[in-house]
Amino acid sequence: MKxxxxxxxxxxxxxxxxxxxxxxxxxxxxxxLEYEATFDDALLDVVEEAIDVCPVQAIFLKD
Structure with missing residues (x-):
């Protein structure tokens, strides 16, 4: 799980x-900002979009 x-x-x-x-x-x-550290796999596309739109590139996915 990511x-x-x-x-x-x-x-x-x-x-x-x-x-x-x-x-x-x-x-x-x-x-x-508040966030869920774990998320449903079905949300991976929107999480990746959130990572891409972060203006300071502060969001990371970990395995």
Whole structure:
């Protein structure tokens, strides 16, 4: 199973990932990114899209 890792030193909370994959990524009330580290395999395409649209490339998939 793949897991998501977000490098918090890179993440600027732009929220593009939350737009691309709202079932996995979301912005909290303080405007900070929250996410599910594990996700259903059926969401892999949208997670990969979220990774691609991150303006600072802070999201990584791990095996």
């Amino acid at each position: 897991t998501i890792d977000v490098d918090r030193t890179l993440c600027d909370n732009h929220g593009q990932c939350a737009i691309a994959a709202p079932d996995v990524f979301r912005m909290n009330a303080d405007g900070e």
